[in-house]
Amino acid sequence: MFFASDNGGPAHPRVMEALIAANDGYTSGYGAEALAEEVRGELRRIFEAPEAAVYLVPTGTAANALILATLGNPWDAIFCTAMAHINEDECNAPEFYSGGAKLVTVPDERAKMRPEALRAAILEHERRGVHGAQRGPVSITQVTEKGTVHTLDEIAALTDTAKAFGLPVHLDGARFANAQVALGCSAAEMTWKAGIDAVSFGGTKNGCLGVEACIFFDPAHGAEFELRRKRGAHLFSKHRLLSAQMQGYLAGDLWLELAAAANSACALLTAGLAEVPEVDMPWGAEANMIFFTAPRSLHRRLQEGGARYYVMDGDPAAGAADERLTGRLVCDWSIGAAGVDRFLALL
Template sequence: MFFASDNSGPAHPKVMEALVRANDGYAMPYGADTLMDEVRTRIREIFEAPEAAVYLVATGTAANAIALATLSQPWETVFCTPQAHIHQDECNAPEFFMGGTKLTLVPADHAKMTPASLHAAIAAEESRGVHGPQRGPVSITNVTERGTVYSVAELEALTKVAKEFGLATHLDGARFANALVSLGCTPAEMTWKAGIDAVSFGGTKNGCMGVEAVIFFDPKHAWEFELRRKRGAHLFSKHRYLSAQMLAYLTDDLWLDLARRSNNANARLVRGLKQIESVHFLHEPDANITFAGWSRAGHRRLHDAGAAYYVWDDNLAGDDPDEVLTARMVADWSMSEANVDRFLDLVRG
């Protein structure tokens, strides 16, 4: 009953097997390995983008921060929601790698900005001439940090606003595959066809040991990203171990299969919770993340039984057993139906 996070689950056996195979013999370092050539070709095929620049790093923070640094200047500001991972959970790494670029928070509903809120936030900048921050890229997260998903139409509407101001758009896709299978669209439709310029394409949360791809649909950004990745200490010497993971992840659509598994596990959880009258939801779950509330007594039963998840209110020690506390639950690819059902039984009491 481990719902703490999808990055807490195991790597898929096929990924681990690929690492063992990659460990045989010698390979050129720093991304010159033959496996990386296959990764680059496969990602270009998947995204229908034959000219795309494709790179690998080991962490989502590095993917987001270095990609945004490549798209921005130090005197600019990046537009994102208050819930964005780049704002809440990356210890100012984007600002560090961007060398001074700040973040402007765009009001959001269920962690999703709207074209109107984005337009207002962008229009409010560049109002003080040389004294204020200049407009920089827009960063959108899909799946959002509250488990909601932007539709393709919503993405298109946001990138239209960005382009109205001549700004690039970055997609934080740490859970890219979960959003994609939720929408039932193609990778191209969710990215460059919708106006996205760069993507952090996640693998770690979806069955890899630790690898993320950064994709620029305009290859003009390639050399700058390479320099920033090296300068930022995120160019792996034994790069083949990143390449091996990503290649296994993409082979035979494993990445989509794993995302379906985690989304389906979460859907089973949601169906069960919705049948319990005392449970309420903070956001409509669209992928593999759920925020829901129930009594402190129910949370105590779960924790006593060994369930792992975050209590958002962090107040299990209170006195009132009936007080409603919010849970954040994230399903990963390995979550079994039996564990979901046991969790639901404990919520019911």
Template sequence: MHFASDNTAPVPPQILEALIEVNHGYAPPYGTEVQMTEVREKIRQVFEAPEAEVFLVPTGTAANAIALACLCPPWATVFCHRNSHVEEDECAAPEFYTGGAKLTLLDGADAKITPEGLERAIAFTARAGVHNVQKGAVSITNATELGAVYTPDDVALICAVAKKAGLPVHMDGSRFANALVTAGCTPAEMTWKAGVDVLSFGGTKNGLMGVEAVVLFNPSKAWEFQLRRKRGGHLFSKHRYLSAQMAAYLDDDLWLKLAERANAAAKRLSDGIAALPDATLLHPTEANAVFAAWPRAGHRVAQDKGAYYYLWPMDQTLEGAGDVLVSARLVCSWCTTDEDVDQFLSAIGG
């Protein structure tokens, strides 16, 4: 019963087989291998973006931070939700890689910024000219850190506000596949057709050993990204091992199939919790994460039986009255089984 994070899941066999296959013989380094050419062309096809530039990095932090560094100068700010991934989980990497750019934090239900909130924040920024931080870029997390999904219409409304102010838009898609499966749209509709300039296309949280793609729909930033990737220490010499993972991920829509499994498990879990007495869902379950609260006694039983998940927020305790509601975050992965979910529901339901 592992629900702490999709990061804790194993690697699908298709990915391991691809790594074994690519390990034969010699190959050019630094992304010049044939596998990277295949990855680039496949992503261009998937996103219906023949001019897009595609680069691989080993971590989501690198993908987000280097991408934002290409969009936002040191004297400007990135507009994002206060519960966005770049704010909560990157240890100030965006500020570091941009050379000191600020993050302007916005509110909104379920960690989704609103067009109105973004418009107000933009209008408030740089009112005193040189004395203020300047308007830099917009970043949205899809799926959000609270399990919600921006639809293509949501994305388009945010991008319209950004474009009116002359700002580029970055999408943090560490769980992009999960969001896409829920939205039921094409990758292009979720991104550049809605106005997104740069996508961090996640792989690690959806099963890969460790690789993310940065998709630049505006290729004018391609050379700058390459330089920043090298300078930041994220250009792999044995790059074929990144490319092989991403190629296998894209082959036969494996990336979507993995996300569908994770999302289906989360829905089963969410529906089961909602049906329990004295339990409540805290946010909509629109991807592969469930945020819920149930009596402390149920938490104790589940953890005694080996359930692994995080109390959310983490400063809560299992000591105290058993009937008090305690909240938690539960994340499903590509290999979460119905049995895992049902055992967990049985444990917390008493």
């Protein structure tokens, strides 16, 4: 009953098999191995973007920080929500990689940046000439940090706003597959067709061990990215460690299959929680992550029963029994109906 994070589960066996298969014999490294080219081609095919520049890095933070540094300048404002992973959970990696850009937080609704608020924030950064931070990249997260999913129109409304000022837009897709499954759209529709310029395409949380793809739809960014990646110490010599994971992840649409499994488990969980009168779910459940508010006594029962998840705003073990606390449940591909049932049985 591990719902603490989709980082806590195992890699999928087919990812492991790809890794084992790739670990044979001698090869070039640093992304020059044949397998890397194969994987880049596969991602270009999936994204319907034959010209895209595609790279693999080991962590989501590396993908986000390297992409944003490539899209912007040190004197820029990077527009994001307050709860964006880049703002809250990366220990200033975007600031570090960009050489000191400023993350400007834009008001959100259910963790989605509001287009009119984005427009206001951009406008605010015009008035001061060289004195203020300059207008820079916009970064949005899909699935958001609260488990909501932008519709295609919502993405387009944000990219339209950014593009009216000539600003590039980055999509933090640590849970890209879960969002795509939730929307039932194509990868292209969720990205460049909706105005996205660059994507962090997550693998780690959805069945891999540690690999994310960085995709620029304008390949002109590629040369700079390659230098930033190397300088950031994220260019692997035995790069097949990354290529092989991504190969296994993409083959036979495993990535979509695993996301569908995770989303289904989360839907079951949500349905079960919805039947508990004491439970609220402030942001709903749209992909594989659900926040729920309940009395401490309920959280205590769940955790004593073996459920592992984060309670965001208090200690479930200590305090008034009826105080309401918010827990976060994340399903990865491996949870399955059985795992969910055991959890629900505790309620």
